[in-house]
Amino acid sequence: MQVAIIDEGRAIDLGGCRFHAIWLRDNAADAETRDPGNGQRLIALRDIPEGTVVSEARLDDAALHLRFEPEGKTVTYDTGWLMAHAYDRVDTRGPGWTGEGIETWDAGLMTRIPNAAFDDVARDRAALAGWLGGLARFGFGKLTGGPVEEGALLKVAALFGYVRETNYGRLFEVRTEVNPTNLAYTGLGLQAHTDNPYRDPVPTVQILYCLENSAEGGENMVVDGFACAERLREENPRGFDLLSRYCARFEYAGSGGVCLRSRRPMIELAPDGEMIGIRFNNRSAAAITDVPYADMEAYYAAYRRLGEIIDDPAMEVSFKLSPGECFVVNNTRVLHARKGYSGTGSRWLQGCYADMDGVRSTHAALVQELGLAAE
Template structure:
């Protein structure tokens, strides 16, 4: 396992992640104007899956005509489900950046290739996710003060976050509650029963094992909530102990390994919902999720994993044994040194990670050695991607969206 302080790893922006691999999943190639073809009242486009005709109903739904859509909000004045099912194109005339289409009901609208490309690529993340192994280290450590002062630095930091599922900052303020200003730089803070932020230090009487000095195996936070908190931040204010190392595990790497090694066990973990429960004197939360989340192609997208809290559903004896073995193997892989990155957060350092993708934990520590005090909070999962898209937009695109 890696037990290095962050200072032992390279901070270079050009660090090479030789073991990183793109997630094995179909992905739509970004569409350009050259991919469109107009002929015989038909519009076709070349996609990763071959050439495809754009149906009249699909086009009509995306009209930006001022008679059909509000220019300020972008919201339609009509309900697309009320369009005739046999709607067709009667004419298509080329323009410099697109075409004019005439529909069988007499409606005419201009379309830009760039707008239609966005509709085709709309589900593609702006940054391709890449799985990683512990040997690659934490990557570049970003300077908080530079992020505060530069939109370009923020965008670069977010690019790394969206790719790897986590990022580490240094030179953050160490005053109490300063985590909130860092969190609000990236998104909106989500308040829970723990408050807008929570304290992580040893307390003999507490409502969570995170507040004890015991080791914490890799886990995701709050799987008992609906929705589960998306992004977590943990901010080191004081660390005077020799233990208490932070750990991170990329569930995408682990789940891909599980999928190849034990397809049947993997399938069970993606299909059988597991209960997660939290109780204290003031709260009783419960929800169910499959341990492994997948996309429509069966590829892993995230994980819900907290062995301190989960409740296996009642299954028949044969399925119970098979599920147990699959869960057991998943736990073994999550604890495998090849997947578990370890490092020591120092005062002023903060890690931000996707709570639905990257598991976190820590080694135990002796509180008699000194104080170990972190603060944590959550923001919505879609916030960093939204900010990245905005910072990546051209000046023209931002003006048009205003």
């Protein structure tokens, strides 16, 4: 590998990858720039002189030594770190690409669901890391053999993060009620949906934990919303564009003192086109008013087709929970549903919300702690 100063010191070329001087100086890891203990920056960009350039560049094994002017400061970089963070590339990704470590799926996931025993992940940090890695990759995971007791799902949330309390409480009951405030509390079948699309931000993890399940029917289903959006994009690029470009509206006012509203696309993309979220919930959809007249008919056709793809049995993984079992979904990606169930027997689940940042943080920390290979 060779290094050369280019553009009058405003950049370097390291083995064919270019890096700007200002980027390199901003990402210096010396003790004056970053705290050695927590890694946080000790300076702001305003503390780096405008017009910063590289005046000297020298390679020594896996280390790159750069001198910056006008500071007269020499900084050493690990070349492996630099190449892992290289940004000098041609981006050929189109709208709707998914991030590294994300694997989309259909009904074929049935044979490889991220599944673990509660006692194993509670006691064995390597087992927990493996299960969380699967949850991050697929947006879905199951646990079996948990305690059959009220509030047990809070122990699941504590494995990786914290409960997100909402107007439904710290946890909520999912069983038949008289005069329910939400259709989830009936025996009706529910179309696959993401929860709380009317909330901004939405809870990004949902846990549903089974305490009783002797009723006929009531199987749970999960569907990868990212895979459904990818299928729509392949069939109908314009429809994908409409659902990602225009905002839908969602609302909930089913209980006293609560009036929740949001305005977000059904398919949410980052500015660079990365697919980062799905919001789909027919029960909570409000009137769509942000689509121009000229596009509304095509928008509704795309909306209908997305729903048909979501309803396609080829996209779903279905299962029936037993007491002490639970499933966890990334609520910004994976839709969940249930089939209708009879009035005989009993079906009692408890649910709660948490967040994916806890899943990702705990997984990354365990990978580092245990020296595991990154997923």
